[in-house]
Amino acid sequence: MSRSTDGSMNSEVADCFSGKRAAADLARSAQRRPSGKWSSPSWRVESPERSVRHRAQSLGLKRTTLNKILRKDLRFHLYRIQVRHKLTPEDKNRRVKMAKWFTKHPAVFDRLWFSDEAHFWLSGHVNSRNAVHWGSKVPDKVLTKPLHSEKVSAWIAMRRGGGLIGPFFFENERGVAQTLNAERYVGTALRPFWEELQRKNGVDVNEEWIQQDGATPHTAAASRAWLQERFPDRVISLKEEVKWAPHSPDLSPLDFFLWGYLKARVYAEKPKTSEQLKRAIIMEVGRTPTEMVGRAVDHLETVRLPQVIRRSGAHTEHLL
Known part of the structure; x- marks a missing residue:
């Protein structure tokens, strides 16, 4: 298990979001360490258009838990995709x-x-x-x-x-x-x-x-x-x-x-x-x-x- 120096599980969350680890592994880690702080603004999320509800279901986490991870620990923000006319x-x-x-x-x-x-x-x-x-x-x-x-x-x-x-x-x-x-x-x-x-x-x-x-x-x-x-x-x-x-x-x-x-x-x-x-x-x-x-x-x-x-x-x- 890869951990940061402050005891957080940055690599675990990053690997799971990037598809390198199974969702169940992250769920078990979250249950073992409910107070673990995952922090890195550089992690990439696969399928960034996917809703938090569907992502939480696939990871076996509560939506509120995943919301906290995304916003507070990983410091991600929700951006609304704007509609614009097509440019040739x-x-x-x-x-x-x-x-x-x-x-x-x-x-x-x-x-x-x-x-x-x-x-x-x-x-x-x-x-x-x-x-x-x-x-x-x-x-x-x-x-x-x-x-x-x-x-x-x-x-x-x-x-x-x-x-x-x-x-x-x-x-x-x-x-x-x-x-x-x-x-x-x-x-x-x-x-x-x-x-x-x-x-x-x-x-x-x-x-x-x-x-x-x-x-x-x-x-x-x-x-x-x-x-x-x-x-x-x-x-x-x-x-x-x-x-x-x-x-x-x-x-x-x-x-x-x-x-x-x-x-x-x-x-x-x-x-x-x-x-x-x-x-x-x-x-x-x-x-x-x-x-x-x-x-x-x-x-x-x-x-x-x-x-x-x-x-x-x-x-x-x-x-x-």
Whole structure:
């Protein structure tokens, strides 16, 4: 029997987890030495996706005993596997190419407006995890929400040192959200953005850049022509000379930071109408510190993009 200097049975547990010893041997060891301390953070567990309950059954141990061994003695942690879209080899190559371009042009971050739109659903603040009822019998109540909830579609641009411009809402004259197309994209988002950009102190519009993803309204001929007229050779998008890699929400500060930050605060107000929802969005955008926006862009530049290069374009967000 192999033991550590403090009397623990590191090798016994490690051998059993790695399949070198029978489960029954570990069970007998556990019964002989119930207070034995097994400690090493370096042991490998075969079939790490297997549940503690099934692993305990195969080892002949109580689930609570095995839980203690895994967490306290071996210092393992339970990690939730995240679901992400599939990246093709071409997707990964594009992500690396884009990351390397940014690495070669770091000064662009001080002039680049990241932009995007997002939906805010009126029923988005419902959280069933917080809907509890203590009692002696099942309560006769349920949470309800509309089958087709009202929504608000907002467009925002953000830049390090420049804060936020927006929100601009895609809606008709009655205030009802509209499906985005190229005409609405230019008229409802890009034009007012350009007008506000021209009014910003300390901003030279002839030096500013703009980024957008590859959504169809963004890459339509009319949208591209409008942008190139005002941002000649300073547009980062799917069909431009400097290409934004598709399937890369983890590299957009609006996706990995801003939308989640805003929604957490907007839904905390529990808006009851679309007008209340829009007012809450406008209020929270106005409250968002410019320094916080800058830190999100800093994180992209110094952490996420280098990670993309190191991982040859593979997913990175689950490791951050």
